[in-house]
Structure formats: C-alpha cells, structure tokens
Amino acid sequence: MILERGEVANSWRRERWDSLRLLTPNWQSRLPGYRYEGTDPDGYMTMGEVIDFITRYSVACNSPVRTHTTVTSVRQTAVGYHVATSNGDLGCRTVVLASGACNVPSVPSLGAAVPASVQCFTPFDYRNPNRLPEGGVLIVGASATGVQLADEIYRSGRPVTLSVGEHVRLPRTYRGRDVLWWMDASGVWNQRYDEIDDLTRARRLPSPQLVGTPVRTTLDLNALSGIGVELVGRLSAVRDGVALFSGGLRNQFALADLKMVRLLDTFDEWACTSRQGSLAPPERFEPTRAPASARLSLDLRNGQIRSILWATGFRPEYGWLDVPVIDHKGLLRHDGGVVDAPGMYALGLPLLRRRKSSFIHGAEDDARDVVDHLARYLAGGRP
Ligand SMILES: Cc1cc2nc3c(=O)[nH]c(=O)nc-3n(C[C@H](O)[C@H](O)[C@H](O)COP(=O)(O)OP(=O)(O)OC[C@H]3O[C@@H](n4cnc5c(N)ncnc54)[C@H](O)[C@@H]3O)c2cc1C
Numbered sequence: 397m398i399l400e401r402g403e404v405a406n407s408w409r410r411e412r413w414d415s416l417r418l419l420t421p422n423w424q425s426r427l428p429g430y431r432y433e434g435t436d437p438d439g440y441m442t443m444g445e446v447i448d449f450i451t452r453y454s455v456a457c458n459s460p461v462r463t464h465t466t467v468t469s470v471r472q473t474a475v476g477y478h479v480a481t482s483n484g485d486l487g488c489r490t491v492v493l494a495s496g497a498c499n500v501p502s503v504p505s506l507g508a509a510v511p512a513s514v515q516c517f518t519p520f521d522y523r524n525p526n527r528l529p530e531g532g533v534l535i536v537g538a539s540a541t542g543v544q545l546a547d548e549i550y551r552s553g554r555p556v557t558l559s560v561g562e563h564v565r566l567p568r569t570y571r572g573r574d575v576l577w578w579m580d581a582s583g584v585w586n587q588r589y590d591e592i593d594d595l596t597r598a599r600r601l602p603s604p605q606l607v608g609t610p611v612r613t614t615l616d617l618n619a620l621s622g623i624g625v626e627l628v629g630r631l632s633a634v635r636d637g638v639a640l641f642s643g644g645l646r647n648q649f650a651l652a653d654l655k656m657v658r659l660l661d662t663f664d665e666w667a668c669t670s671r672q673g674s675l676a677p678p679e680r681f682e683p684t685r686a687p688a689s690a691r692l693s694l695d696l697r698n699g700q701i702r703s704i705l706w707a708t709g710f711r712p713e714y715g716w717l718d719v720p721v722i723d724h725k726g727l728l729r730h731d732g733g734v735v736d737a738p739g740m741y742a743l744g745l746p747l748l749r750r751r752k753s754s755f756i757h758g759a760e761d762d763a764r765d766v767v768d769h770l771a772r773y774l775a776g777g778r779p
Contacts, residue, residue, distance in 0.1 A: 397488075398459055399481060401466035405450040407496055412443050414524045415548055417608035419540055420755055421574050427453050428760045438574065440608025467495075471718045476739055490739040490770050493717070493728065497745050497754050498710030504536075507706060509634035514696050515703045519545070522705060525552035531702030532556070534639065534694065536631050538563050539602035542707035543615050546625050547607070549705070557694065557701070558620060559641060561630035564604040565652040565684065568614040570660060571667070572676040575606070582666035584659070585752040586761075589732055592747070599746045602709065617649070617684050628690050637697040641690070649684035656681070712745070733766040739773055741766050 403409060418425065423437035425446075430453045441449065454461060462483065469480040476489035501518035510516060515529055519541050522528075525548060535546050538560040550556040566575050579585040592598050607615040621627055629641040629648070657680065664678050694701060714722050721729050721736045729736045732749045743762055745754060752758035 397486070398461040398494075399465045399467050399479070400461055400463050401482075403463055404454045404459075404461055405447045407498070408443055408446045408450065411498070411520050413519060413522050413545070414443075416544070417442050418446060418756075419604075419606040419608045420576055420757065421608070424576060424580065424755075424757050425449060426757050426760065428457075428763060430456060438612075439610065467716050469716055469718050472737060477719075489774060490741065492766070492770070493714075493735065493740070493742040494744050495712065495714075497712050499713035500711055501706060502709045502711045503706045504631075504708055506631065506634050507704075510704060511637045511696050513699075514701055517703060517705045519705075519707060519710075525549050525554065528552075528554065528705075529702040530554070532700050533703050533705060534559065534696075534701050535705045535707055537561065537602075537707035537709065538605065538617065539707065539709070540604060540606055542705075543605045543617070543620060544607050545705055545707060546620055547615055547623070550620070550623060550625050555624075555626070555700075557626045557628055557691075558617075559628050559631045559639075560617065560645060560648055562602060562648065563617075563652050564602055565616050565656045566604045566606055566659075567616070567656075567679075567681055568606060568612045570663065571679060574612070578663045579751075581672075582663050584662065585750065585758075587751045589747050589749050589753075595747065598751075601746075616681075618682060621685060621687070626691070627687055628694070629692070634696065637695065639694045639696055639701075641692050641694070643690070643692060645690045646686045649686055653683045733762060734769055739770075741770055 400406060417440040419440065421437070422432040422434060422439050422441060425432045425441065432449070466482040467479060468482060470491060471478045473487065476487060477491050479486045479488060479491070501520050503518060507516065517528070522545065528549065532555040533549050534557045535542050535549070536559045538558055542558060546556050546558045568575060570578055589595055605616050607613060617627060627645065629643055629645040631639055632642045633640045660678070660680070667675055711726060712728070714726070714728065719737050719740065721740065723729050728742055728745065730742050733742045735742055742748065743759060743766055747753055749762045749765055750758060753762050
C-alpha cells in the first residue's frame with residue numbers, strides 16, 4: 397500500500413514554480429517498465445507533462461495508492477510498524493520511506509537577521525516574477541534553482557544580485573550530445589555509493605547548473621553575468637541590516653571550472669576507450685569570468701533590494717518518524733537504502749545507492765536492489 401498526503405505526483409503539483417522544466421531530457425525519464433514514448437526524446441518536460449507522466453505510470457501499474465492520507469507517525473512494534481495516518485491506523489511488517497529528499501527548503505539561520513522591509517521567498521512559495529515586489533532581488537545560491545530563477549527574474553526587468561557559493565558547472569551539451577547523455581553512457585551516473593571515497597560529501601553535492609529549455613541553452617555564470625546579473629560571493633552574515641559576502645569568488649569559480657574539466661576529461665577517455673565514432677571533437681569552455689571587483693556588502697535597508705530568494709537547497713522532513721534513525725543533521729541513517737531498523741527501507745535520497753539515485757530515472761535500479769533485500773527479509777527474517 398502506498399500512502400500519499402496529496403495527489404499522485406504531489407511534489408510536482410505543489411512545490412515547483414510555473415516555468416520549471418525537468419533538467420533531465422525526456423529519453424531519460426523512465427520508471428520501472430515505463431518510459432517516455434513521445435516525439436521529442438531530446439526535449440525537457442514541463443511540470444504539466446511530468447505530472448501526466450507519473451500519473452499515467454501509476455494508472456498503468458495499477459498502483460495501490462491511498463491519496464490524501466498523511467502519515468503522522470511510524471512506530472516500531474514487536475512484529476513490525478504501527479503507522480498512524482490522517483485516515484486511520486495500519487500495521488505492517490516492512491516500511492519503505494519514499495517521502496522525498498526535498499520536503500522543505502533549507503534556509504540558513506542568518507536569514508533571521510534580514511530586515512523586515514525585505515520580503516523573503518523560497519522556491520516553494522515562488523511561482524513567477526509577478527509574485528515579487530518591483531525592485532532589486534538578491535538570490536542566495538547558484539545551483540540549478542538559483543541560476544534558473546536569476547535568469548527568469550532578471551528578464552522580468554528586476555536587477556538581480558546572485559550570491560555564489562560552492563557550485564557544479566556543466567555545459568548543457570558536450571561534443572554534440574546532452575551532457576546527461578555523457579553522464580549516463582560513460583557510467584558516471586551509475587557509480588555506486590560503496591565505491592565513492594567521501595560519501596557524506598558526495599551526498600551533499602549541490603545540483604548542477606543546468607536548465608531544460610527547448611533550445612538546449614547553457615545557463616552558467618558567464619551566461620548570467622553576460623545579461624547583467626551581478627555576481628557576489630557566498631553570503632556569510634547579515635549584520636545591522638547589511639548583507640556581507642565572502643571574498644573568495646575567484647577561487648569558487650576556479651574550483652568549479654577545474655571540476656568541470658576533470659569530468660569532461662573522464663568523458664573523453666571513455667569515448668576514446670569505448671571507440672565512440674560519431675561524436676564531435678572534444679571541447680573546452682571559457683573559464684568563468686570573475687567581476688573586476690566583486691562587492692563584499694549590500695545594504696538591505698536602503699530599498700535597493702526589495703526581496704531575497706533563498707535558493708539554498710532542500711532537505712527531507714521526518715517529524716512523523718518515531719523511530720530513532722535520524723542523525724544530528726536531520727538525515728536518515730541507512731546503508732544503501734537499508735535503514736538502521738529491521739524491515740525499514742528508503743528510496744529517492746541523494747546517492748542512496750548510485751549517483752543517479754535522487755533523479756527520476758534513478759528509482760528503477762535502486763528499487764530493484766532495495767526490494768530484493770526487503771523480500772528476503774519478509775521471507776526469512778533478517779537477510
Ligand atoms: C526543484 C527541483 C527540480 C528537480 N528536477 C529534476 C529533474 O529535472 N529530473 C529529475 O530526474 N529529478 C529532478 N528533481 C528530483 C526529483 O524531485 C526526484 O527525482 C523525484 O521527485 C523523487 O521522487 P520521490 O517519489 O522519491 O520523491 P517526491 O517526488 O518528493 O515524492 C515524495 C512524496 O511523499 C509524500 N509525502 C511526504 N511526507 C509524507 C507523509 N508524512 N505522509 C504522506 N505522504 C508524504 C509527498 O507528498 C510526495 O508526493 C528535482 C527536484 C527539485 C526539488
């Protein structure tokens with residue numbers, strides 16, 4: 397039985413902004429036994445199309461979903477779990493936590509010091525630029541969400557300042573193919589969690605600076621500064637109404653450029669050893685241009701900045717889970733989706749078992765492995 401507090405595809409219905417498209421291409425949208433079969437395999441789905449895709453999947457596999465049923469508590473019992481919901485209670489031997497990795501936007505605690513005259517938004521309450529007051533916008537965070545919203549909001553006529561911390565730079569296409577085709581084909585996306593040196597760090601890696609547009613645009617920091625977005629360093633404090641930014645912008649850029657080149661090197665090596673014939677030659681991209689002198693502070697009290705958008709990532713929310721499996725950072729303790737409590741499993745978390753785990757197409761392989769373990773558990777006690 398699947399319990400869902402909203403509708404099927406709830407996060408795509410309720411928690412995304414209007415213009416968002418997937419950053420993964422259509423051909424990559426696949427679920428167990430189900431794939432995109434439309435006429436535009438290289439395109440990127442709108443939110444309406446994603447909702448349709450997941451809803452059709454749910455109908456096709458006749459999934460036993462109870463919608464509008466919020467899980468309010470999961471407790472361990474002698475034989476399994478007691479699950480309390482807004483629609484009555486249940487008992488079960490095993491539970492799969494598939495409640496998502498992005499239930500709430502993460503806003504740094506320094507946000508509390510922002511003056512009341514500046515309106516704050518997160519990607520969950522932002523829908524389109526018309527919801528913002530006129531005037532300057534400070535966007536904090538330059539991963540997928542931050543760069544996409546900086547572009548959209550700047551084009552709505554508002555001055556945008558983008559605060560850049562650690563980020564992952566990627567071109568939309570490389571040697572004539574979508575960069576995510578390379579991630580897939582070269583095996584990078586299949587890298588397993590138990591082969592990665594610093595798993596904790598890898599699980600915290602920000603999303604890549606990518607956007608899905610009909611014309612396959614590269615949306616990196618050069619593209620944004622090229623249209624007029626002001627780039628500043630990482631927001632380090634808000635003191636007496638003044639936002640303070642770190643001075644290490646040039647280093648942040650150099651590091652992201654270096655990591656991108658290393659990844660492209662990996663792709664080239666793979667293309668060479670696997671004798672891929674029909675590819676364009678290797679490419680290298682202009683390094684990220686640093687502003688001549690990036691501003692280190694911004695007065696939030698003088699009316700120049702009217703709103704702040706926190707594009708500082710998301711986190712899961714487990715307030716309803718009454719089993720001691722959450723660490724001091726609020727994350728689930730698990731080994732490849734096998735949670736630290738008998739008969740409890742997880743899916744859909746960053747790098748759960750593979751680099752692709754938190755993407756739609758990552759569910760298929762992970763689900764097979766996790767369900768295999770779960771079935772053995774049900775068949776004979778602890779596997
Ligand atoms: C802004 C953004 C853009 C993204 N873009 C892409 C992309 O381009 N391509 C891609 O592959 N992935 C993308 N992702 C990742 C994408 O969200 C995941 O791939 C996918 O949603 C994971 O599915 P899931 O079912 O594990 O989690 P979710 O889609 O988060 O589903 C979890 C479900 O659990 C329900 N739930 C939570 N708590 C409870 C409770 N207590 N009781 C009952 N129900 C509950 C929620 O309502 C929700 O429907 C994006 C994520 C975000 C945040």
